[in-house]
Amino acid sequence: MKQILSIVAFFMISAAFAQINYQPGYFISNNGAKTECLIRNVAWKDAPVEFDYKANEGAETQKGLIKNVSEFSVESYKFKRFRASVDRSSTIMDQMSTSAVPEWKTETLFLKVLVEGKVTLYQYEDGNIVKYFFSTGDHSNAEQLLYREYKEDGVINTNTKFRQQLFNLMRDKLADTKDFENIRYRKDALSKLFVEYNGGTGEMKDLTATQNxxxxxxxxxxxxxxxxxxxxxxxxxxxxxxxxxxxxxxxxxxxxxxxxxxxxxxxxxxxxxxxxxxxxxxxxxxxxxxxxxxxxxxxxxxxxxxxxxxxxxxxxxxxxxxxxxxxxxxxxxxxxxxxxxxxxxxxxxxxxxxxxxxxxxxxxxxxxxxxxxxxxxxxxxxxxxxxxxxx
The missing domain is CATH 2.40.160.20 (Porin)
Known part of the structure; x- marks a missing residue:
């Protein structure tokens, strides 16, 4: 049994050093230069502030920092940097606000692209905080879709402004308000809606289809x-x-x-x-x-x-x-x-x-x-x- 226990311990320690996958990708610097390279694909859960890359298999690992990189991509993961207003309201009971009014703070963020098209959908995740954003036009700015839970007299209420935002954004093609009245603030539901809206443009990409x-x-x-x-x-x-x-x-x-x-x-x-x-x-x-x-x-x-x-x-x-x-x-x-x-x-x-x-x-x-x-x-x-x- 001691031998078996030693084998288990060896594999547990080895796992910490295993599976470092560098895959073909690119990043765009502040000056607009695009660099083809190998990027360490960790299928990010939380929004990164940096990433590892190297010029080729034999090269040393370098850091791509959010202050120097406006965009990077590897396989089905693509992140774009924005200076955006964020309401970080929590849905955890003991961390929940008592006000429906958003508390905006301007931050520099890497947002993960979910559905790309005429109107693009992004996700920002940090621990138990998950927020969704969209961009239009030249996609140089991103706006948060506002969903906020708050406590009022011991009851949990919600600010669901995001539904009105989506209707205003998409009513040129999706004029039925029923498409928006009950939509949930969830990745699958929002992605499906953005795919439907962007579907006829010929430039739509649903990155969620191949993400983890x-x-x-x-x-x-x-x-x-x-x-x-x-x-x-x-x-x-x-x-x-x-x-x-x-x-x-x-x-x-x-x-x-x-x-x-x-x-x-x-x-x-x-x-x-x-x-x-x-x-x-x-x-x-x-x-x-x-x-x-x-x-x-x-x-x-x-x-x-x-x-x-x-x-x-x-x-x-x-x-x-x-x-x-x-x-x-x-x-x-x-x-x-x-x-x-x-x-x-x-x-x-x-x-x-x-x-x-x-x-x-x-x-x-x-x-x-x-x-x-x-x-x-x-x-x-x-x-x-x-x-x-x-x-």
């Missing part, structure tokens, strides 16, 4: 592990025993949420499964038996390292709550102790190819008996989990 999107995967996850239980004496009464490692089979199902940024390299997952461990043994005058059937509910984060379009390595770490099923106990001679509810951390490394995956996962020790007992029991495991993605 969130997705959900469902897998079945059978597996086998070697379970180990150690009995430790807490009062010096000589009650100690190590059960021999024993195969434990599991059947489970995983739900994985792929995050819509950083080239879909990050995911959240839950992997509920059921396992059954039963063992016995003896040492001196003590005869030991135990039965442990449990449902494990891991919740964790996963990082992917892509090898090609179909194959990838991954590492993950999870916190698992554990629920006992039926009669779970540890017994020596005639003394029987129930196994208490528990939890632990787990870490794993794996490989995925198309819809198949295989993972080696180590479950760190979790206590099985209450702290007031004269002796304690710890369960740990290391095993192989196979996965098949249904959709």
């Amino acid at each position: 999107r969130s997705s959900v995967n469902f897998k079945i996850t059978p597996g086998i592990s070697m379970g180990s239980v150690t009995i430790e004496d807490r009062l010096g009464n000589g009650i100690e025993f190590d059960f021999k490692s024993k195969p434990v089979f599991r059947i489970g199902a995983e739900v994985e949420y792929i995050m819509p940024f950083n080239n879909n390299k990050w995911a959240l997952f839950t992997d509920p499964n059921i396992q059954f461990y039963k063992n016995d043994g003896s040492q001196g005058v003590y005869n030991w038996t135990m039965q442990y059937k449990f449902i494990e509910l891991p919740f964790g984060a996963r990082h992917y390292m892509f090898l090609n379009n179909d194959s990838k390595l991954f590492i993950d770490i999870a916190f698992a709550a554990v629920l006992n099923v039926g009669d779970c106990y540890i017994q020596y001679n005639e003394v029987k102790r129930g196994i208490s509810k528990s939890s632990n951390f787990a870490a794993g490394v794996g490989f995925a190819h198309k819809q198949y995956s295989a993972e080696v996962r180590y479950g760190f020790g979790r206590g099985l008996t209450d702290l007031h007992d004269t002796w304690g029991a710890t369960y740990s495991s290391a095993g192989l989990i196979l996965g098949y993605k249904l959709f």
Whole structure:
């Protein structure tokens, strides 16, 4: 198990240095000069203030700074710099304003292009703040589409001026007010509207079609592990025993949420499964038996390292709550102790190819008996989990 743990730790450390992807792109300097180069594509979630680039594969990495660059692009990601008025109102309850009136502040921002055309849609994101902008004409200026949540007498109200802004902007082609009355302040809804408006111009580009999107995967996850239980004496009464490692089979199902940024390299997952461990043994005058059937509910984060379009390595770490099923106990001679509810951390490394995956996962020790007992029991495991993605 120590060897497996060392492998997990190695991959977790290695991930921090993996997957630095430089891809063909360009940037435009303040003087209008366009530079073709390789740009590090990190599929930005938050609006950047700088980016890494190099002239060619063998060249040193340089920084493109917002003060020196008016525009840059790599693959489906394009950012344009604007000096714009921003209302940074929050939708988080304890950070929410008590006024419907926007609090404008002029800032220099890189705005991400979502839909480009006669009227262009942009997104600005910073933590939990997400705002949308548009530009027209020569696209030298960007204006925020105003949506503001605020608290008033304990009730959350909204300033939805953005709907009127959109109607004023697009009524030459979309004259039906129903197109705007219920539109949500969300990327998918706004992008769809801008695509519809720009659709007949011949110059429309929907960059969201190839930008990172969130997705959900469902897998079945059978597996086998070697379970180990150690009995430790807490009062010096000589009650100690190590059960021999024993195969434990599991059947489970995983739900994985792929995050819509950083080239879909990050995911959240839950992997509920059921396992059954039963063992016995003896040492001196003590005869030991135990039965442990449990449902494990891991919740964790996963990082992917892509090898090609179909194959990838991954590492993950999870916190698992554990629920006992039926009669779970540890017994020596005639003394029987129930196994208490528990939890632990787990870490794993794996490989995925198309819809198949295989993972080696180590479950760190979790206590099985209450702290007031004269002796304690710890369960740990290391095993192989196979996965098949249904959709």
